[in-house]
Amino acid sequence: MNVKKLVRTTAMAGVTLVAMGTTPLAHAESLSGTGNAVAYAAGCPGDGHLTRNHTCTSLSSGALFHQKYTNDKASTSYKKTGGSSISARLGFNRAGTTKWSSWFSQGGGTTKSYSWSGVTYCSSTVGLLEVKGQQTYQTPLANCTS
Template sequence: MRRRITLSIAACLAAGGSLLAGPAIAADKSGSVESAPSVASGSDRVKCTSMSNGQLCISLNTSPQRIEVFYTKKGGSTIKAKLGFRSSSTTYGPTKTISKGERANSTWNMSYPCGRKYVGLIKVEGQQTFETPAATC
């Protein structure tokens, strides 16, 4: 588990050397979508979005194949949130309590087709659902 987190962090940091500006997307409870400033990594397998109080990333890992979504909380009050991803359908992990300075992650050990796009999600209780740009392989 610790190695998996370390590899995901390393992948995100490695991608951080070539950050590109891209749109963050937030959908409210009614389903309407709005854009917000963000940062997306240059790697196709790792995509990140900067948010006002943290950073949300999705990583499509190999050996073994797995999808990992992680959120690093850099500011603000403690939140309760579910991390997930969307491709042909939407999947969420369990609700997590995340405080300032903490990193939360959810991992799905599974084979994933490379012809699809995968979007990382964080669904914060009482707030909008935020998304990463789409990752591909």
């Protein structure tokens, strides 16, 4: 299996964001019933869209998820499937404003989540994972129309 890592970085409000390119990030690939490659990592499909308001990005040791709720809440979670322990924090960005959770430690086989209130449902947001000593990862946009 040849896994490519294509990323685009963007400076935004002092935070470097890594956007998912057209090729999935470090997905495990398998063949579907039609013989086409299907990419999944920790439950994240290759296009990064679970539903119109629920997105994800596959990473080499798990997957980052972000969801918008109709009651003006947003949630970001990281499902860590392997690798060494990390120190990280979860966040989201809307219109150039970033909100963060507190820092936490996380080992393989665990999921960490954080939710925020007062996030307008139809506003476009991205989920964020900042890992100390590494970089900041992001999901595709989550909104009520995509």
